[in-house]
Amino acid sequence: MTVSKNPFVFGKIVDEDHFCNRVQEMHDLQQNVHNGYSTWLFAPRRYGKSSLIKQVFKRTSDVKTIYFDLYNIETIDDFARKYSNVLSKELFNWKDDIKSLTSSIKSYFENLSPQISFDENALPTLSLQKQQLNKQSDLETILSIPEKIAQQKNISICIAFDEFQEISRVNSFIIHWMRSKFQNQQRVSYIFLGSKQSLMEDIFTNINSPFYEYALKMNIKPIAREELFKYIRNKFEENTILIEDDLIDTIIDKSGGHPHYTQYFASVIFDMLKAEPNIKKEELIEKWINKIIDSQSVIFQNIYDDLSNNQRKVLWAIAMQPEELFSTTTRNALKLPPASSITSSISTLLKKDLIEKVEKSYKVSSPVFKEWLIRL
Numbered sequence: 001m002t003v004s005k006n007p008f009v010f011g012k013i014v015d016e017d018h019f020c021n022r023v024q025e026m027h028d029l030q031q032n033v034h035n036g037y038s039t040w041l042f043a044p045r046r047y048g049k050s051s052l053i054k055q056v057f058k059r060t061s062d063v064k065t066i067y068f069d070l071y072n073i074e075t076i077d078d079f080a081r082k083y084s085n086v087l088s089k090e091l092f093n094w095k096d097d098i099k100s101l102t103s104s105i106k107s108y109f110e111n112l113s114p115q116i117s118f119d120e121n122a123l124p125t126l127s128l129q130k131q132q133l134n135k136q137s138d139l140e141t142i143l144s145i146p147e148k149i150a151q152q153k154n155i156s157i158c159i160a161f162d163e164f165q166e167i168s169r170v171n172s173f174i175i176h177w178m179r180s181k182f183q184n185q186q187r188v189s190y191i192f193l194g195s196k197q198s199l200m201e202d203i204f205t206n207i208n209s210p211f212y213e214y215a216l217k218m219n220i221k222p223i224a225r226e227e228l229f230k231y232i233r234n235k236f237e238e239n240t241i242l243i244e245d246d247l248i249d250t251i252i253d254k255s256g257g258h259p260h261y262t263q264y265f266a267s268v269i270f271d272m273l274k275a276e277p278n279i280k281k282e283e284l285i286e287k288w289i290n291k292i293i294d295s296q297s298v299i300f301q302n303i304y305d306d307l308s309n310n311q312r313k314v315l316w317a318i319a320m321q322p323e324e325l326f327s328t329t330t331r332n333a334l335k336l337p338p339a340s341s342i343t344s345s346i347s348t349l350l351k352k353d354l355i356e357k358v359e360k361s362y363k364v365s366s367p368v369f370k371e372w373l374i375r376l
Contacts, residue, residue, distance in 0.1 A: 008267035046260035150187035222257030
């Protein structure tokens with residue numbers, strides 16, 4: 001008997017078969033890439049930013065596209081070497097003979113002692129022999145390479161920096177060096193993706209930031225409810241497992257339209273219905289919610305224990321979704337601290353990525369954490 005594989009994918013880059021909607025976002029990004037406009041966009045972690053960019057790049061044929069993740073970059077030297085390696089792989093013809101390739105690479109990575117070596121699979125790779133790559137001149141040499149190649153080859157290039165807010169953690173000077181080089185580039189555009197709202201806004205909306213008004217802002221919103229509903233139903237139908245409409249509604253209600261959690265919640269329901277097709281809906285929902293909370297309760301408890309009393313109260317209140325957090329009625333009903341302490345707590349919770357701002361209100365970033373908080 002063939003066992004149906006769970007069709008819901010979460011926690012990693014998804015391919016086209018598991019990519020839900022984002023038609024408008026892909027269109028807008030493709031237009032920006034085609035027109036040579038740089039773009040910055042924020043979305044919470046696991047919202048599908050990386051998958052979105054890779055789908056856009058996959059559909060882009062008139063512009064050379066390059067993806068670089070800053071998440072695990074630790075130092076200027078680390079950035080310089082890893083970024084150089086990506087640029088070399090994407091922009092040089094490694095099918096050339098070694099002599100031609102070496103000559104070409106040396107002409108671009110001047111003064112950085114570039115060397116072609118071979119890995120364990122006998123494939124050529126770039127290494128920079130200079131002991132430390134941490135000077136402004138070193139970075140500017142590397143940052144200038146895409147524009148030089150684009151001009152030489154008469155092509156356009158778009159480079160996506162994922163988790164761009166991490167650049168400030170690596171070194172506060174890098175964004176100054178980047179801006180000084182990027183602003184004069186005619187054939188290279190950039191996409192800056194970030195998952196920390198306050199840091200991304202500080203980089204692109206703070207008048208004192210080098211990147212102030214440098215790129216067009218684009219928001220990634222929750223996927224439309226009807227699109228998520230259709231996606232979930234289709235996945236269940238493709239695997240001949242029955243699911244009631246109101247159960248799909250419950251999944252979307254609990255996930256808040258968050259792509260990762262919608263896929264995660266649906267995957268748990270899928271496995272439970274496959275194992276117990278006749279289980280009653282009320283029992284299923286209770287088991288399902290308990291299962292997803294239990295899987296992360298230790299993590300949530302540790303997070304909660306590290307918060308001050310005021311931060312705990314404000315976080316719990318946000319999970320309860322009051323109409324007006326700062327109103328006297330809400331503060332009295334939920335035993336919240338004075339307005340100044342609420343503001344201070346919100347600032348800390350935002351920096352910890354535990355909550356996010358949505359228009360004029362706030363919500364708990366993780367819908368699973370929200371459920372855990374509600375049950376305290």
